Amino acid sequence: MISRRNFLIKGIGLSSTIALASSYSGCSPKIDRRETLRGPNHTLGHKLRTGTFPKPTQIIKTEVAIVGGGVSGLAAARILKQRGIEFRLIELEDKVGGNSHSDKNSVSSYPLGAHYLPIPGTYDKDLLSFLEEENVITGYENGKPTYNEYYLCFDPKERLYINNHWQEGIIPVNGVDRKSTEDFDKFNELVKKFKALKGSDGKEAFCIPLHFCSDDPSIKKLDTITFEFFIQQHKLSSPHLLWYLNYCCADDFGGTISTISAWAGIHYFCSRKGSASNAQPDAVLTWPEGNGWLVNKLMKYAVKETTTNSMVFQVGYENGKCIVDYFDAIKEESIRLVSEKVILATPQFINQRILSGTLERKIDYAQFSYAPWMVANIKCSNHLEEKRGERLSWDNVIYGSKSLGYVNSNHQNIQLFSDRQVITYYLPLTGADSNAERKQSHQRSFKDWYELAIEDLKLPHPTIEHSIEEVDIWLWGHGMIRPSVNFISKTSFDASAPIGQKIFFVHTDTSGISIFEQAFFVGTQTAKMITV
Ligand SMILES: Cc1cc2nc3c(=O)[nH]c(=O)nc-3n(C[C@H](O)[C@H](O)[C@H](O)COP(=O)(O)OP(=O)(O)OC[C@H]3O[C@@H](n4cnc5c(N)ncnc54)[C@H](O)[C@@H]3O)c2cc1C
Incomplete structure (x- = not known):
């Protein structure tokens, strides 16, 4: 039987086990590195x-x-x-x-897909008891779970590369005009309102798991319009806000404000009701893998x-x-x-x-549309050239990019020093026609994906190519369901x-x-x- 991996070695000439000399373009450095393009078992599929x-x-x-x-x-x-x-x-x-x-290399374990779990609300009893069993929750104080500090995302959590500078947090602040600030303020007011909203059945309008959400038709009707239409109804149009909302829709749905419903879009911002005795409500749990x-x-x-x-x-x-x-x-x-x-x-x-x-x-x-995703795990030296601003964080996002940026897989390692690191780069394919996106993504070679990722990463790390030792690319043809209207x-x-x-x-x-x-x-x- 030809496995997906063997197929790639035979068909495209990539190797999953040996180092190849890399010489893609005139400007790429010629160095030996391990390169893989993998994905779910297509032969069986x-x-x-x-x-x-x-x-x-x-x-x-x-x-x-x-x-x-x-x-x-x-x-x-x-x-x-x-x-x-x-x-x-x-x-x-x-x-x-x-x-x-997940998988691992000589430096670290790393995710091939999902990489974090926000701390759950106290009503999600089954999940809390599983987390207790696994010592992720170590006890309770005043009814609030105490989370194992090793698994709570360490600081610094996130940064955004914008205007040639790394700023703290991923909501654009650096170089943002007044109209954008006002739009963000208005949007935050909406989030506050919907977060607190209860339906006529007494249930929360938005929470996770979805089974706890209200069935009130006046709330559920938000599922009949696009998130984009909802945003327009509220006269929100600043490019910074729109970029941010599209980034969030890509993160959880592999979609955009125009392809997902308003109910789903609002759910992203208003459903998380995390509670902890030793962390902020928006804290996340994460691990190298x-x-x-x-x-x-x-x-x-x-x-x-x-x-x-x-x-x-x-x-x-x-x-x-x-x-x-x-x-x-x-x-x-x-x-x-x-x-x-x-x-x-x-x-x-x-x-x-x-x-x-x-x-x-x-x-x-x-009606079932699944967004394809490309995930590239890149092993490199930890002396990446950095632009000015905030230091390497767990989540590192590039403003204006189609990608979600990258997560530093070594972030949760407690080892004091390592001269290598693994970064996990996420690229959801958010085009409205997910079948066309999937078809095109299956035709792309390792070189195509590599160049897409590197062009993006070079913005904040201009000399990154010189530091790369391994690139493991994983392609999800049907990454995640898109909650359209x-x-x-x-x-x-x-x-x-x-x-x-x-x-x-x-x-x-x-x-x-x-x-x-x-x-x-x-x-x-x-x-x-x-x-x-
Ligand atoms: C790139 C990416 C990043 C993500 N990041 C996050 C994140 O950070 N946090 C988060 O909470 N979620 C994230 N997700 C979402 C993730 O999909 C869910 O968290 C969750 O893993 C989905 O689980 P599932 O059981 O529904 O489905 P799946 O993971 O799709 O599981 C289905 C299983 O069925 C198997 N299967 C399929 N066909 C057959 C068959 N015929 N016979 C036998 N077996 C079969 C498949 O191989 C697979 O193992 C991410 C998803 C992707 C693609």
């Missing part, structure tokens, strides 16, 4: 679209089958394990974690039960039992799971292909409806917001509900 699979040669009976080992599937597994319910988890990739998985750290903690609940390198190609219902057929790519054979219940922790573009045609579902698959209130709501109390859907695209808290909540609640 492609087989799902075109291939036929061998008939199952084995039948395994189990109580619950979980399909997909991302955060939502792993959260479900944790509950089943704690409740002593027999289950199996089938994962397509060679390791679990989905968009939150990002949320890969959390994945590694969840993984332990499903070590024996997980089969990796295996793709589920059919889910059906026969004679009162659920049927899950999967192809084991290592053994090159198909196996059938027969279970009482199935938890599908896979995105809907996969479910559309694997659910047997006889199973009825009221869902419009065409009517998606959260209608499309994703329909997609979360189970089939006959037998087959359940927990992937974050059934919520419309792709973040850890949501994946964890839905996986946990579903596993609890089916085992009462």
